[in-house]
Amino acid sequence: MKIHTVGDVMTDEVVQAHRETPFKDVVRLLDAHRISGVPVVDHDGKVVGVVSGTDLVHGQAARAGGRRDRRYRLPRLPRPGHRAAARVLAATAGELMTTPAITVHPEQPVSDAARVMERHGIERLPVVDEEDRLIGIATRRDLLRVFLRTDEDIRREVTDEILVAAPGLPPAAVVVSVRDGLVTLEGRLEHRTDIAHAVRSTWQVDGVVGVLSRLTFRLDDDRSAGTSSSRGGAHRRTPGQSGQSGQ
Known part of the structure; x- marks a missing residue:
């Protein structure tokens, strides 16, 4: 029986960012390619995180809030608050990304990848090799192709x-x-x-x-x-x- 794997349906050409990619360049990437997120890779091509449109919105909202309140001294923040404050200063993909990234391997069945997406409420999964290097991307649309x-x-x-x-x-x-x-x-x-x-x-x-x-x-x-x-x-x-x- 032919079991369709992630490698069968994934997209090989992946739009990606690096830790140092500026905030605005990430926005341009998402807009130009009409995608909802990009994996962030290090200099060895290993996936270290993911930046989604949601991350960018949160970052921009935190920046706006920080600008309004900059004349006031910030109180000590609980741990979740520290992350929000960090977003005020976030200027690169590495500072905005969600980490660790949720990834899949190309030999995994499509059904397994679909369950991972559903469990974590995400739309895109970076596909990595045995050394965690980025080799593709699998979206919900890609996974649904087996039902077409x-x-x-x-x-x-x-x-x-x-x-x-x-x-x-x-x-x-x-x-x-x-x-x-x-x-x-x-x-x-x-x-x-x-x-x-x-x-x-x-x-x-x-x-x-x-x-x-x-x-x-x-x-x-x-x-x-x-x-x-x-x-x-x-x-x-x-x-x-x-x-x-x-x-």
């Missing part, structure tokens, strides 16, 4: 995966149809457990958003089912379900 596969591409891969999951199965035993990423499986398999394997394999194909199983079976080899039925009924599975009902 054509229904025909998905159908072909699902068919191949089912044949692997049920060795010896005649190619025409299962009819696979796909519409907008929803896969329908129809046909008759030899064993009840073959159905569970077929459905599970279908879910693992990139681009599949749902599976409707109308598969039946000839022999019930599932002892946990507690029945001796020789035919399986159709039902719709969701990602959280397991097994296959019979009738």
